[in-house]
Amino acid sequence: MNGGIGLEEEKEAEYYSKDFEWEELRSHVENDPSFSHHLLPFQPQPQPQLLQSDSHAWKRFHIRHSSGKFFKERRYLLKEFPELVSCKENSKVLEVGCGNGSTILPILRGNENIxxxxCDCSSEILERAKEIVNDSNVVALRNRFHPFYCDLSVTRFPSWLACNQCRDLNLQTQQSCLSDVRINNNNKANSDDAYSLEGSGCCKGGVDFITLIFTLSAIPLQEMPVSIKECFSILKPGGLLxxxxxxxxxxxxxxxxxxxxxGFREYNRSDGTRSYFFSLDIVRDLFVGAGFTEVELxxxxxxxxNRRKGKSMQRVWVHGKFQKPI
Ligand SMILES: C[S@@+](CC[C@H](N)C(=O)[O-])C[C@H]1O[C@@H](n2cnc3c(N)ncnc32)[C@H](O)[C@@H]1O
Structure with a gap:
């Protein structure tokens, strides 16, 4: 499958891994005429028919690969993101576009108190993820894993995760720069009470971490800013994406x-799923534009x-950590 989703991502690699210099690859690609079509400005073609949304392609993808074995557990994840292990007890993580659980499993295994x-836009894969996680030997799983349906390109995150009041409160906390604003029952501010809302039953009060692992590239570029803003709104101040x-x-x-x-740097695989390829500048613009502070990029x-084909492949991934300001 051209540009297909491979299993290559399972290879252990750390963000500071540099088997080769990216600038050398860039120079090679930009001077090789056989790659020139990747560099041209994109001219949209008139569409013969209305295409289904991209999440439909993912739903079909998951039905076709119903064994759920297409993605492998990302064993390198906690090396990349050790704060998922060292965080305080009962920290909350939201994995967006979880697929069969390749990212969920190492997190649950690596931290018994998380x-x-x-969420995912496919109910089929959510069922499969539940089975895979339940069949795993993860310790004390009860009440630690909560899958739910959400198509981020059409809806917001559910209000039980972070209600409007708590989202606004997070924003106020930020905008007030921790000035001594107090919140009372009329929603008129107190930064301590922002946290007392948690557990009061209105919602979960937002999350400490969001993982976006090979999911943003599946969302059309023009929809990314709204999706990232939505992630920002449910993260607690100081939380990490x-x-x-x-x-x-x-x-x-x-x-x-x-x-x-x-699109420019955007492609459709033969199965209809989409993939965007990120430069550091674009990632920075997207996240900083949504209000995040860059921590690592x-x-x-x-x-x-590829042992089967005996071929060496130059893989490029972007690693990033972004913080919601306190
Ligand atoms: C390449 S997979 C990555 C899965 C997982 N994050 C991992 O680490 O392997 C992308 C996932 O994003 C999901 N996805 C695509 N578009 C989405 C959307 N608009 N809302 C929610 N999930 C989406 C797909 O169904 C798929 O499971």
Whole structure:
């Protein structure tokens, strides 16, 4: 499958891994005429018919791969994001676009006191993720794993996770720069009470971490700012968004044909699922534009060997950590 989703992402790699310099790859790609179609400005073609939304392609994808074995557990994840282990007891994580649980499992295994919320736009894969997690030997799973349906390109996160009042409160807390604003029952401010709302039954009060692992690239570029803003709104002040996704000039991008382009650095796989390839500048603009502070951002460049085909492949991923200001 051209530009297909491979299992290559399971290879252990750390964000500071540099099997090669990204700038050297960039220079090679930008000077090789056979790659010139990836560099041209994108001219939208008139669509013969209204295309179904991208999440439909993902729903079909998960039905076709119903064994749920297409993605592998991301064993490297906690090395990349050790704060998922060292965080305080009962910290809450939201994994957006969880698929079969490749990211959920290492988090639950690595920290017995963490609570994981996980959403996807496919009910089929959520059922599969539940089975996989339940069948795993994760300790004290009860009440620690909460999967739910959410198509981020059409809806907001549910209000039981963070209600409007708590979202506003988080914003106020931020905007007031921790001035001594107090909240009373009329919703007129007190930063201590912002946290007392948690557990009062109105909602879960937002989350401490969000993981966006190979999910943002599946969402059309023009929808990304709204999706990131939505992530920002349910994160607690000081919370971290942990990001990993396809990087510009990754080998899977260079395999796409010209006819598969659906935007600049955006491609449709033959199964209809979409993939965008990120430069650091675009990632920075998207997250900082939504209000986040950059903590870490770099290319991870790995020479990966496909043992079956005996071929070496230059893989590029973007690793990022972004914080919601306190
Ligand atoms: C490449 S998979 C990544 C899965 C998982 N995060 C991991 O670490 O393996 C992308 C996932 O995003 C989901 N997805 C795509 N578009 C979505 C949307 N609009 N809302 C929620 N989930 C979406 C897909 O169903 C798929 O499970």
């Amino acid at each position: 609570i994981v919320y996980a 942990l990001f990993r996704d396809y990087g510009l000039y990754d080998m899977t991008m260079l395999r796409f044909e010209k006819s598969q382009r659906v 770099d290319y991870c460049c790995i020479n990966s060997v």
